[in-house]
Amino acid sequence: MTPAIEVRGLSFRYHDGKEALRDVSFSVQEGECVGLIGPNGAGKSTLLRHLNGLLPEQAGPGSAVSVFGRLVTRENLDEVHRRVGFLFQDPDDQLFCPTVFEDVAFGPRQFGLDAAGLDAVVAEALGLVGLEGFADRAPHHLSDGEKQRVCLAGVLACKPDMLVLDEPTSDLDPRGRRALVVLLESLPVTKVIASHDLELILRLAPRALLLDGGRLVADGHTRTLLGNEELMLARGLEKPHGLLHVHPHGG
Numbered sequence: 001m002t003p004a005i006e007v008r009g010l011s012f013r014y015h016d017g018k019e020a021l022r023d024v025s026f027s028v029q030e031g032e033c034v035g036l037i038g039p040n041g042a043g044k045s046t047l048l049r050h051l052n053g054l055l056p057e058q059a060g061p062g063s064a065v066s067v068f069g070r071l072v073t074r075e076n077l078d079e080v081h082r083r084v085g086f087l088f089q090d091p092d093d094q095l096f097c098p099t100v101f102e103d104v105a106f107g108p109r110q111f112g113l114d115a116a117g118l119d120a121v122v123a124e125a126l127g128l129v130g131l132e133g134f135a136d137r138a139p140h141h142l143s144d145g146e147k148q149r150v151c152l153a154g155v156l157a158c159k160p161d162m163l164v165l166d167e168p169t170s171d172l173d174p175r176g177r178r179a180l181v182v183l184l185e186s187l188p189v190t191k192v193i194a195s196h197d198l199e200l201i202l203r204l205a206p207r208a209l210l211l212d213g214g215r216l217v218a219d220g221h222t223r224t225l226l227g228n229e230e231l232m233l234a235r236g237l238e239k240p241h242g243l244l245h246v247h248p249h250g251g
Contacts, residue, residue: 002069003027004162004190005051010063012046012055012214020046022214028190030068030161035205035222036194039236042211044166044194045089051164051192052086053077068161082111085160089167091147100126100142100150101135107158125157126150130179144171152180162190169197198226198240210235 005028012021020043028034036044049055050065053072065072072080088094097103104122113121126132129149134142139150148171155163163184169177177200184191184204195201201208201222208225210218212235218225226232227243 001029003066004030004032004068005192006064006066007047007050008064010047010050010065012043012050012063020214021050024211024214024216026209026216026219028192030190031188032207033184033191033193033205035201035208036192036211037196037198037201037208037225037237038211043214044211046214047211048086048164048166048192048194051162052084053080054086082158083161085155085158085163087148087151087155087163087165087168089170091144091151091171094151094154095139095147098138099135100131100137100139100153103139103150104135104154104157107154111158121157122153125153128156128183129153130176145173145176148172149176149180156187160189162192163187165191165193165195167195167197168193169195169200198237199242202226202240202242212236 007027008025010021010024013019024047036047038044046055050072051067067080067084070076070079095103097106101122104125105118108118108121122135126134129152131146131149131153134146134150139147142150148168152168169180172180181200181203191204193201193205205222207220208222209216210225217235218231223243226240229239232239
């Protein structure tokens, strides 16, 4: 079976010389939900951007990223962007239209949905994220949590086959976080979620990838990785509360 994601030997260096990824390889099967964890500066956001083709031709020689069996290249970015929905960590990087409706409708419109179908798609997406009645609001007047949910609505409106989410709960209050967890649990698509919210990863992702210093240092069952206190502390992370009763080397 063709993986939803296949990353082989991915290395990446920014223009300032910083090496962000070093020979990263892994695959994700269709329908899997995988957590991406690691300390600040580990390379998580850089890795996620490769999965959506946002850094398509700047990787090192020998690097390869495939999505649903297609190599991610500049020539097929339209297909990659249609199939892989990307949620940025900072909602202000994703919102640029005068109204919530226009922001949520932007992706579907780019992918060819006609005007007659936009109203229903936007209404459905806003309903999914709990923002019914927000269509005519100005995004820059919303709270950070509301902005994040508008961004997610814009991603969902494109009906992608995969969600790539960068710190999706960072701006949400407890009620918004609970609603997001329930929503993500209900979506049958492939998901890759980068987050410092390890309780979120523990709940949603049966498998976790641990990045540190641009390298993939662990790949395994989430409860086992997060329950390994020695491993977590060595990588600047803490065992989540949900596992405090678990033996340090898993369970």
